[in-house]
Amino acid sequence: MEAVVRAMTQASADRDTTLIVCDAGADDHGPFDVRTVQPSRLRWLRTWRVIRALRDWAPDYVEVHQHAHSAPAIARAMADIPTVLYRHNATPAPKTARQRARYDARYRPLAGLVFVSDVVRDQFAIDYPALAERAHAVLNPIDVAPWSADPAVRAPLIVFSGRALPEKGLDLLCQALPAVLERRPDWRVRLLLNDWHMHGAWAAPHLVPLQQFGARVEVLTNQPMSVVRQSLQAAAIAVVPSVWQEPFGLSAVEAHAAGAAVISSGRGGLRLASGPHALYVDPLTPEALGEAMDALIADPARRLALAREGQAYVAREHTPARRAAELDALRRRIVEGAASPP
Structure with a gap:
């Protein structure tokens, strides 16, 4: 997940105006603008610290990676800012109508959900039809250069x-x-x-x-x-x-x-x-x-x-430039949609 975030941010046209908020403790944040929060076993406390860091920065758009409980809380606390949940795995299918309704209510404050492939996006739309129009897909990228080696030398x-x-x-x-x-x-x-x-x-x-x-x-x-x-x-x-x-x-x-x-x-x-x-x-x-x-x-x-x-x-x-351009375009559509009157 971190590798995807780094690759997407590095290749994004909005890299210079992007802030990454993450837990303190990493040795190397790379060439990015990063603000850290102290981790906590208390989910609400950690989320509150993230919200405080975001409010200090006053963003136009918030993207929460993988934290399905934090994203709606952030969206509710910053209701005037479009907040998106970026899922790096599949969302569990609902076992009952009550469970589906609970997920619908949890994700309702979100401006969108991004999935790492059409496969999981389409399945989410089937499982949660009320949220289907908010579901999007951007495939994961890879920077081939540091991985590449001669296939003939094995x-x-x-x-x-x-x-x-x-x-x-x-x-x-x-x-x-x-x-x-x-x-x-x-x-x-x-x-x-x-x-x-x-x-x-x-x-x-x-x-x-x-x-x-x-x-x-x-x-x-x-x-x-x-x-x-x-x-x-x-x-x-x-x-x-x-x-x-x-x-x-x-x-x-x-x-x-x-x-x-x-x-x-x-x-x-x-x-x-x-x-x-x-x-x-x-x-x-x-x-x-x-x-x-x-x-x-x-x-x-x-x-x-x-x-x-x-x-x-x-x-x-699967180049970072291609995937980052797709994600940049999606972000802009979401921000523009949030700014447009209903």
């Missing part, structure tokens, strides 16, 4: 990078890998597992079958972005076996940018992320994942072509 390495939770398909991948590693003794695997402190108890049993391969399988938890980037720049293959409807699929975009050939489930926004330049697995089973990995290992020319095409695709389609 280690025999398969990489998975994602949170260690069921939705990411880690269990299916762990079931598929033993047979692949047995057939391909020169190949290695690196699993980069985030949020291990939250989901390690679920993930750990699925890793047990891989222990027989010793140093050929690396499991690294909660790694910095630099390690993720270096791993993908070295990998010949990256696997994104998400079983849920991915809001967008930034992990796939990062793998493409780094020059890896991508195997993907294609669920949710993953096809928007990769276009036709991933090897899609459907049905998503351990056997099908194993066959896909085997197919790319056995065909270096196909693997290299897929990697090069994917890298070129994200460099062309």
Whole structure:
């Protein structure tokens, strides 16, 4: 999320008049105008501190990233300023009419909601039709330059990078890998597992079958972005076996940018992320994942072509300049709409 905010702000035509309000504690705020607030376990206190910082600055527009409870509170406190909630994941579907009504009431003060793909925006509109006209989509960008590496210079390495939770398909991948590693003794695997402190108890049993391969399988938890980037720049293959409807699929975009050939489930926004330049697995089973990995290992020319095409695709389609221009235009429409009489 932070990477998206940084990339969008850096490329925005309004960068010089943009203020970022965030929790204190970061070592490097980059070239941006930043005001920090002290974090608090009390949600209301933290929100109040943000509101106070915003009032001091007197903005024309407020964009709250991901904090679904804070955004409506800010919108109510600053009713004359259009406030937008920027969702980096999907909004849970309502289980009952009462729950839908509660969400409708919560989001009513907002001038809009921005989602990271058409997939989640469209689903939100179906789930919450009363808010459909306020829902918008802007795909995530990536600055390819720091990720880019030559797809032809690769280690025999398969990489998975994602949170260690069921939705990411880690269990299916762990079931598929033993047979692949047995057939391909020169190949290695690196699993980069985030949020291990939250989901390690679920993930750990699925890793047990891989222990027989010793140093050929690396499991690294909660790694910095630099390690993720270096791993993908070295990998010949990256696997994104998400079983849920991915809001967008930034992990796939990062793998493409780094020059890896991508195997993907294609669920949710993953096809928007990769276009036709991933090897899609459907049905998503351990056997099908194993066959896909085997197919790319056995065909270096196909693997290299897929990697090069994917890298070129994200460099062309998912640029910060393009996405920031889309977001800038959306912001202006929202501000102009708020200023127009009903």
